Amino acid sequence: MFLELIGTIFAGFAFAGVVLVLNKLTGGRLPKWTTPVAAGLGMIGMTIASEYSWYDRTRDQLPDEMAIVQEVESRAFYRPWTYAVPFVDRFAAIDTISVRSNENVPDQRLVDLYFFGRWAPVSKVPVAVNCVENSRANLADGAEFADDGLLINADWISAEANDPIIETTCGV
Numbered sequence: 001m002f003l004e005l006i007g008t009i010f011a012g013f014a015f016a017g018v019v020l021v022l023n024k025l026t027g028g029r030l031p032k033w034t035t036p037v038a039a040g041l042g043m044i045g046m047t048i049a050s051e052y053s054w055y056d057r058t059r060d061q062l063p064d065e066m067a068i069v070q071e072v073e074s075r076a077f078y079r080p081w082t083y084a085v086p087f088v089d090r091f092a093a094i095d096t097i098s099v100r101s102n103e104n105v106p107d108q109r110l111v112d113l114y115f116f117g118r119w120a121p122v123s124k125v126p127v128a129v130n131c132v133e134n135s136r137a138n139l140a141d142g143a144e145f146a147d148d149g150l151l152i153n154a155d156w157i158s159a160e161a162n163d164p165i166i167e168t169t170c171g172v
Contacts, residue, residue: 015042055088069164090117102149107132131170
C-alpha cells in the first residue's frame with residue numbers, strides 16, 4: 001500500500017512535469033491551471049490502473065498449486081467507471097496440495113481455502129468437503145473429529161451442482 005501511494009505521488013509529479021515542459025515549449029501559452037489538473041489526472045489514472053491490475057499481479061504470483069475458485073468484482077457509486085468495467089478486489093483460492101483424505105471416510109476431503117483481498121491480509125480457513133453428498137463445512141466453527149475420522153459438530157452446507165470449491169477439491 002505504501003509503495004502504491006509513493007507511485008501515485010510520483011505519477012502526479014510526472015504529469016505536472018510534462019505540462020510544465022509543454023508550457024515552456026509553447027512559450028508560456030498554457031493556462032496556469034493545467035499543471036495541477038494534469039497532476040490530479042495523473043494520480044487518479046495511476047490509482048485506477050493499480051486497482052485494475054491488482055488481481056492479475058496477485059494471481060500471477062501464486063504458485064501453480066493454487067486454484068482460484070471465486071472472484072468478487074467491485075462496483076461503487078464513487079467510482080462510476082466500475083459500472084462499465086468492474087474490477088476484481090477479492091478472490092478465494094484452494095491450495096490443491098493441501099487436499100487430504102481419510103481412508104475411514106473416503107467420500108470426505110479436507111482442504112485449505114485462502115481468501116485474498118485488495119487491502120486485507122490473506123486469511124486461511126480449513127474446509128471439509130463431502131464429494132458424494134455435494135456439501136461442505138467450515139472447520140473454523142468448532143467442528144471436531146471423532147476417533148474414526150468422522151466430523152462431529154460440523155455445519156454442513158448443501159451446495160449447488162457446480163460449486164467450484166467442491167469441484168476443485170474432489171477433482172484432485
